Amino acid sequence: MSVDIATVKRVAHLARIAVTDEDAQRMTGELNAILGFVEQLDEVDVSGVEPMTSVIPMEMKKRQDIVTDGDKADDIVANAPATDENFFLVPKVVE
DSSP states (O other), X not given: OOOOHHHHHHHHHHTTOOOOHHHHHHHHHHHHHHHHHHHHHHTSOOTTOOOOSOSSXXXXXXXXXXXXXXXXXXXXXXXXXXXXXXXXXXXXXXX
16 A cells, blocks of 8 residues: 555645645655565464453453442532432432
């Protein structure tokens, strides 16, 4: 895949980035180098490799799914100007 100056300018326009002709020329070469590297990666056979999140095997840290806090609804709405059954009451803003 190859990128030309028109493509660089179009992508810059879509990203709302101001690009001069000189910058577009430089970016064309840089983007082509990046895309060439990605094409090299596409040639690697990874059919026997399992997906991983890290290069070092490790187990995900997990915690017990227990409730450690709560039952504070009365404390939470204590300073509210208007409440009803532990819910905040707010004025209607849409008619």
